[in-house]
Amino acid sequence: MTTPQDFDIDAWLEDAERPARSVTVYQKAGLIADLDALQERIENAEDEDVDGPSAGGGSLRSQYAKLAKQFHDSALVIKLEGRSDAEKSALAKANPGLTGTQLGYITIADAIQSPKVTPAQLEKLADKIGETQFNQIIARFHEACTEVPAVSADFLPKRSTPDDGGE
Template structure:
């Protein structure tokens, strides 16, 4: 016998009882959570301590009254967790991406000598500033930013704040955030195999 899962509303067995607007209103875009750490120097400290422990497990001895290596590792992990931000990002539509690209600043295309290349109309050729567009796109995709230390959240981040984050931490630590935004544009195109009904 086929039954409808409890979290899915029954819109009716006949076409007249089906409210497609209600069905659409229950939908949600693909989302993903991405963690970014503020204090990346702690990762180096963590790796150093783990290596030290691996090389000499006997060194993890508290008999001399010193803090053990394991305790130091736990402390570093706790400090890393306190320095994290969790970004919740959702997929943007093609129309939204196009609108962002149209608003993004442009810069001249330069030749090998650093001079602006000219188009057939004699005017300098330009292209969209891809770095700025990336910041704009990521900022638009963020629907929540949560502080790992306090649990407090904000529903947005500005393009300027996102750029400052990227410049301060570097491209590496923020790469996961930008990659997630890009991948979400393709999310949902391949439908997973989900049972269409349940047998009871």
């Protein structure tokens, strides 16, 4: 057991990391409209149309599964590392005369750890994936810069019986 007297801060600092966050964006977000339409057809269809042949394209359920897989396969996980106010200011000073938007692309591109992107690629990404998904990238960047790192298990299913350790 390590005590305060024999704690090696230098060894600890060698493995220290900055706060980072990740966000998933989707290349094929437009498939959601097709999935919505198929969901409605499934909810209103007869059982044999849901699980059986449907106009040569397979069952409605299999069509839905195929589109859902295409959507999920288009996922891109972006990892962003936090930046201090001093680092953001240094980027602004190193790039004078830019608009706030242009400086934002430079700052976020600098913070993205994977996949590596240039500010121009990030601007194109923003245009292609749309404002809603891009705002999620910005939000995760701000979280990495300002929030204290913490682990949350709130998303995990709760156990339902006392025997399982539940309530």
